Amino acid sequence: MPWKGEKDPYKIWLSEIILQQTRVEQGLGYYNRFITQFPTVHKLSQSNENQVFKLWEGLGYYTRCKNLIATAKKVSIELKGMFPASKEGLLSLKGVGPYTAAAIGSFAFGLPLAVVDGNVHRVLSRIFGIKDPIDVPIGKKKLEILAQELLDIKNPATYNQAIMDFGAVICKPKQPECITCPFQKKCFAFKHQAQTKLPIKSKKIKAKQRFIYYLMLDHNGKQLVRKRIGDDIWKGLFEFVLMEKDEPQDIKYLKYLSNWGLKANGIDYQVIDCSEEIVHQLTHQKITCRILHIKVKQSVKVEGYEWKTKNAIQQFPFPRIITRYLGW
Numbered sequence: 627m628p629w630k631g632e633k634d635p636y637k638i639w640l641s642e643i644i645l646q647q648t649r650v651e652q653g654l655g656y657y658n659r660f661i662t663q664f665p666t667v668h669k670l671s672q673s674n675e676n677q678v679f680k681l682w683e684g685l686g687y688y689t690r691c692k693n694l695i696a697t698a699k700k701v702s703i704e705l706k707g708m709f710p711a712s713k714e715g716l717l718s719l720k721g722v723g724p725y726t727a728a729a730i731g732s733f734a735f736g737l738p739l740a741v742v743d744g745n746v747h748r749v750l751s752r753i754f755g756i757k758d759p760i761d762v763p764i765g766k767k768k769l770e771i772l773a774q775e776l777l778d779i780k781n782p783a784t785y786n787q788a789i790m791d792f793g794a795v796i797c798k799p800k801q802p803e804c805i806t807c808p809f810q811k812k813c814f815a816f817k818h819q820a821q822t823k824l825p826i827k828s829k830k831i832k833a834k835q836r837f838i839y840y841l842m843l844d845h846n847g848k849q850l851v852r853k854r855i856g857d858d859i860w861k862g863l864f865e866f867v868l869m870e871k872d873e874p875q876d877i878k879y880l881k882y883l884s885n886w887g888l889k890a891n892g893i894d895y896q897v898i899d900c901s902e903e904i905v906h907q908l909t910h911q912k913i914t915c916r917i918l919h920i921k922v923k924q925s926v927k928v929e930g931y932e933w934k935t936k937n938a939i940q941q942f943p944f945p946r947i948i949t950r951y952l953g954w
């Protein structure tokens with residue numbers, strides 16, 4: 627992985643933001659494309675927001691992308707391109723929490739800050755037999771204190787990388803390599819055969835169900851789109867005309883739905899296609915979506931949406947659910 631052993635705070639920060647809630651295999655391509663297009667924090671800060679969102683397209687959790695742009699501007703303009711070399715300074719950057727601050731601080735500046743990610747939670751919970759749930763404040767705090775006590779303050783970068791790699795390769799979530807593990811004799815979980823029980827989580831997150839239907843209205847080579855605003859998923863991305871419902875809608879109704887402001891307003895239309903059901907699972911939300919491609923014979927007005935040419939639309943960032951349907 628290109629960010630391993632990296633000392634440049636810009637590259638470390640970029641990789642850490644991309645890898646939040648993203649698997650390494652998926653994040654790698656994004657990281658390489660970002661570094662190629664924006665080799666420095668100045669280049670990233672000078673870019674057009676849509677261009678950055680376009681490059682981010684498909685990674686999800688778009689607040690990360692918004693924070694990425696805000697922090698790039700702050701570091702480039704206010705801090706003259708220099709990332710802060712202190713814990714407090716790093717934590718003042720948008721999108722940088724304790725984990726990312728510890729990663730940048732220790733890897734780039736050698737600060738004695740212990741990283742505490744999911745791997746570290748698992749390793750410490752198993753070796754020390756910690757039974758406090760890792761998703762409640764008291765459990766988190768206990769692990770943070772322990773991680774900081776264990777840190778090799780002379781070599782924080784090596785130590786942090788080692789414990790994260792150990793969690794990823796040896797003390798894995800499923801089927802840890804206990805037989806060859808150097809901590810076997812001291813490990814609480816091994817001694818008590820509690821590998822599958824540790825770490826403990828207090829609750830399962832119940833995902834909220836959402837039913838989203840997009841009307842891709844087509845007229846003379848143009849389509850109606852808008853940029854999503856407000857505090858919700860996909861903020862900053864573009865979308866077609868949205869209908870959100872509390873319950874799933876069947877295809878017959880969806881085709882008929884064109885009553886929505888079309889037939890009712892005397893507008894001729896033709897439903898060209900209705901997509902299969904597309905299910906998108908996020909941590910807190912399960913989204914079920916269908917996209918209807920509708921040709922309208924007159925230009926219609928929908929509050930908040932604008933007609934754009936298909937060429938222009940291709941430059942806009944869209945949620946993955948839409949780009950997949952469009953075959954981008």
Ligand code: SF4
Binds near residue numbers: 796798807808
């Ligand atoms: S003995 Fe097994 S559970 Fe314990 S630290 Fe090693 S790999 Fe993890």
